[in-house]
Amino acid sequence: MEGWAGKILDIDLTSSSINTVPLDMKMARLFLGGRGLGGRLLWDLVGPNVKPLDPDNVLIFSTGPVTASSIQTSNRFNVSTKSPLTGTLLHANSGGWWGMQFKRTGYDVLIVRGKADKPVLITITPEDVKIEDAGHLWGKTVFETTETLGQNRNKRNVLCIGPAGENLVRIAAIMNDKERALARGGPGAVMGSKNLKAIVVEGQERNRPADKEQFKFMQYETRKLLKANPITSQAFPEFGTAVVLNVVNEIGALPTRNFQQTQFEHAEKISGEAIADKILVKNQACWACPITCTRITKTSSGKEGEGPEYETTWAFGAQCGVDDLELIAETNYLCNDFGLDTISMGSTIGCAMELAEKGFIDADLRFGQGEKLHDLIRDTVFRRGLGDDMAEGSYRMAAKYGAPELSMSVKNLEMPAYDPRGMQGQGLVYATSNRGACHETGNMLGPEVLALPRLIDRFATQGKAGIVSVHQDSAAVIDSLVYCKFVDPAIGVDFFARTLTAVSGIYFTADDLMKAGERIWNLERLYNLREGFTSVDDNLPDRLLNEPVAEGPSKGFTSKLAPMLEEYYQFRGWDENGVPRPEKLKDLGLADLLDVTT
Amino acid sequence: MIDQRLYEEFRYIGRDIFVTGLTSSHGGNMSVRVGNKIIIKRRGAQFGQLKPTDFVVTSFQGKDSGIIRASTELIVHRAIYEKTSALAIIHCHPRTAITLSLSRDEIIPIDNEGSYLLRKIPVVTVEMASGSMEMANIVSEALRGYKIIMQRGHGCFSIGQTLEEAYHWVSTLEEVSDIILEHKLLGEPLIEYRKHSESYKNW
Numbered sequence: 058m059e060g061w062a063g064k065i066l067d068i069d070l071t072s073s074s075i076n077t078v079p080l081d082m083k084m085a086r087l088f089l090g091g092r093g094l095g096g097r098l099l100w101d102l103v104g105p106n107v108k109p110l111d112p113d114n115v116l117i118f119s120t121g122p123v124t125a126s127s128i129q130t131s132n133r134f135n136v137s138t139k140s141p142l143t144g145t146l147l148h149a150n151s152g153g154w155w156g157m158q159f160k161r162t163g164y165d166v167l168i169v170r171g172k173a174d175k176p177v178l179i180t181i182t183p184e185d186v187k188i189e190d191a192g193h194l195w196g197k198t199v200f201e202t203t204e205t206l207g208q209n210r211n212k213r214n215v216l217c218i219g220p221a222g223e224n225l226v227r228i229a230a231i232m233n234d235k236e237r238a239l240a241r242g243g244p245g246a247v248m249g250s251k252n253l254k255a256i257v258v259e260g261q262e263r264n265r266p267a268d269k270e271q272f273k274f275m276q277y278e279t280r281k282l283l284k285a286n287p288i289t290s291q292a293f294p295e296f297g298t299a300v301v302l303n304v305v306n307e308i309g310a311l312p313t314r315n316f317q318q319t320q321f322e323h324a325e326k327i328s329g330e331a332i333a334d335k336i337l338v339k340n341q342a343c344w345a346c347p348i349t350c351t352r353i354t355k356t357s358s359g360k361e362g363e364g365p366e367y368e369t370t371w372a373f374g375a376q377c378g379v380d381d382l383e384l385i386a387e388t389n390y391l392c393n394d395f396g397l398d399t400i401s402m403g404s405t406i407g408c409a410m411e412l413a414e415k416g417f418i419d420a421d422l423r424f425g426q427g428e429k430l431h432d433l434i435r436d437t438v439f440r441r442g443l444g445d446d447m448a449e450g451s452y453r454m455a456a457k458y459g460a461p462e463l464s465m466s467v468k469n470l471e472m473p474a475y476d477p478r479g480m481q482g483q484g485l486v487y488a489t490s491n492r493g494a495c496h497e498t499g500n501m502l503g504p505e506v507l508a509l510p511r512l513i514d515r516f517a518t519q520g521k522a523g524i525v526s527v528h529q530d531s532a533a534v535i536d537s538l539v540y541c542k543f544v545d546p547a548i549g550v551d552f553f554a555r556t557l558t559a560v561s562g563i564y565f566t567a568d569d570l571m572k573a574g575e576r577i578w579n580l581e582r583l584y585n586l587r588e589g590f591t592s593v594d595d596n597l598p599d600r601l602l603n604e605p606v607a608e609g610p611s612k613g614f615t616s617k618l619a620p621m622l623e624e625y626y627q628f629r630g631w632d633e634n635g636v637p638r639p640e641k642l643k644d645l646g647l648a649d650l651l652d653v654t655t
Numbered sequence: 656m657i658d659q660r661l662y663e664e665f666r667y668i669g670r671d672i673f674v675t676g677l678t679s680s681h682g683g684n685m686s687v688r689v690g691n692k693i694i695i696k697r698r699g700a701q702f703g704q705l706k707p708t709d710f711v712v713t714s715f716q717g718k719d720s721g722i723i724r725a726s727t728e729l730i731v732h733r734a735i736y737e738k739t740s741a742l743a744i745i746h747c748h749p750r751t752a753i754t755l756s757l758s759r760d761e762i763i764p765i766d767n768e769g770s771y772l773l774r775k776i777p778v779v780t781v782e783m784a785s786g787s788m789e790m791a792n793i794v795s796e797a798l799r800g801y802k803i804i805m806q807r808g809h810g811c812f813s814i815g816q817t818l819e820e821a822y823h824w825v826s827t828l829e830e831v832s833d834i835i836l837e838h839k840l841l842g843e844p845l846i847e848y849r850k851h852s853e854s855y856k857n858w
Contacts, residue, residue, distance in 0.1 A: 274854040285771070504816070511819045520657045520689050523742040524816055530740065547706035553798070555858070568799035572738040 060561030069169030090121030095137030153234035161260025219396030267562030296329030312477030323380030372403020378424030499529035531575030673703030683747035769831035
């Protein structure tokens with residue numbers, strides 16, 4: 058294969074049918090792969106009449122044209138589905154080895170439809186695809202399942218759900234390679250609804266570049282820039298993603314106690330530096346990655362595992378008012394074993410803590426009660442008591458108890474670890490993200506805090522819409538090729554275009570890719586419009602719009618979303634209701650989807 | 656329409672471009688894209704002495720009277736915003752880069768910083784005068800694959816997410832060009848220190 062394998066594996070669990078169909082190469086050139094291609098296929102397969110946990114919803118596992126090519130970070134893959142948490146189009150992606158291994162089975166995409174009548178697992182090799190009984194695995198945790206199925210890092214890779222997915226918890230993740238997660242929006246619940254426990258892949262085919270000399274040059278240049286950049290060569294390897302925790306706290310943008318404050322007084326205790334000092338055993342890399350941001354950690358009780366990442370450290374730390382780093386690390390291991398999105402889990406617990414403190418729920422629960430985290434998580438996974446409400450995510454839980462405004466979410470997806478009152482552009486990112494509040498679809502940490510590519514005023518609003526849009530489009534490109542976003546500080550879309558050209562033999566410019574990113578973003582917008590979402594849903598929690606920060610470097614600020622949103626719709630070529638104008642869709646090659654806008 | 660923060664950015668970058676000799680007193684132009692509008696330096700305003708009244712806010716697609724005061728090359732800026740993801744554009748007249756463009760079809764840096772940041776700067780030829788549709792098409796098409804390009808005998812067009820980023824590429828281009836020229840004047844053979852440097856030609 059040169060970029061694309063040209064094949065889709067299409068499995069219907071209801072009928073146990075297995076089919077191989079050709080990949081539409083015109084579609085592939087327009088939507089690239091990964092998130093873009095997954096979204097486009099979802100458009101055709103899952104309409105507004107399908108509920109997320111119905112058998113008619115599908116799981117689309119998609120790789121990109123650079124996946125398994127051995128260009129740096131080419132290990133990642135995507136899942137697209139309709140989210141049981143948000144009702145929007147959902148895309149989630151993950152690293153590790155599974156994506157590379159799946160591509161080596163000779164397929165670009167795996168579509169899973171229907172529902173098996175009993176628990177099953179799928180095994181895929183270049184020669185054979187099997188659907189087998191998985192009754193013996195149902196009820197087992199992620200770690201048990203992964204080991205039972207013979208995970209072997211470079212040869213045989215396991216993707217599965219844990220009890221959270223089986224129990225249709227709306228914040229359940231799909232896990233791969235034991236501790237990597239397709240986390241956000243509840244894809245694990247969709248997999249559970251299909252009685253699909255695991256997918257095992259063993260591949261041997263190669264993604265060989267069409268232009269070997271140019272590819273070698275791009276590999277060399279990419280390595281050179283990753284080594285030269287202090288974030289990719291020093292900060293991430295040394296401290297992991299939690300390297301930003303102290304920085305975000307210092308500027309007054311670290312959400313604390315369910316976004317009631319923007320600085321956590323014990324931030325240093327849970328920072329990347331503290332992880333490196335106290336619990337780090339070693340760092341580790343995904344396949345073909347020189348950055349090595351993964352933390353292998355061990356607590357004093359002898360428990361060992363991956364992480365915690367920045368967002369997880371925040372979610373069970375500042376968000377819940379907890380400063381016990383070892384407890385946070387063990388909570389992360391527990392969530393990985395159950396198959397849970399740690400951001401949504403931690404944020405939902407923080408929301409429950411505020412609901413209890415303010416008397417909306419009758420529970421002995423307060424901020425800072427770290428000792429209750431594990432029981433709350435088990436109750437969520439097995440849907441016991443308050444945990445049954447938490448399994449629905451923070452918005453449904455808070456709404457049930459009469460205080461939906463205490464859910465710190467957008468489109469029902471819990472916000473990650475940046476307070477928009479201290480980073481105005483980030484508020485626009487959250488409000489407009491197609492999968493709900495998300496930092497992976499155009500994070501403004503770069504321009505507003507880290508000076509990537511240049512430092513801009515984090516409190517300014519004019520001009521932010523353009524920068525947010527460009528970052529959203531480039532993130533869509535990265536998620537569709539599929540690269541890891543952590544190369545972004547060092548290399549940009551011009552590198553991606555030249556590498557894709559070398560891999561596929563098809564000429565792409567940087568702006569061909571940016572156009573593809575914009576196309577993907579508009580496709581996702583159209584999908585959500587077709588589902589009934591409107592501009593009203595491009596919003597932020599009332600707290601962020603109307604409660605000024607009480608103290609610290611962001612003191613006095615609220616999110617000034619309205620002027621940014623107006624400018625954003627204009628920049629995007631959308632009307633005042635946030636609907637893409639016909640001429641914009643025609644320009645992007647989406648004219649065939651025009652019906653949804655009329 | 657133009658807020659204080661944005662004005663300050665125009666002002667200090669315009670000043671720096673002039674005092675570092677990257678353009679003559681009135682030559683060149685700058686713009687940013689905000690929403691569906693372009694904010695561009697007015698025609699004839701001095702780069703080093705920009706005032707809040709020296710800017711024109713015009714539509715992205717055209718069809719407004721603001722163009723009567725805008726820079727001659729507004730049409731080029733519009734085409735660039737149309738065809739690329741640029742949010743800011745600087746056009747100016749860096750002398751050494753213009754000198755090199757008179758005899759080369761591309762400027763390939765020989766210094767480390769320039770190689771790292773730019774790798775190659777293509778040179779395009781435009782027959783018609785500044786502000787022509789021909790120029791708009793050729794320049795905007797070239798910028799789809801590069802962050803800065805040279806128009807032969809005229810000047811550079813540089814793009815970025817901010818004016819500061821676009822300015823960085825202009826400043827780097829002129830440094831690159833000065834080094835190439837001085838090395839040529841020195842007349843000694845280049846000792847190549849960059850692996851795969853021959854591939855920069857294909858960038």
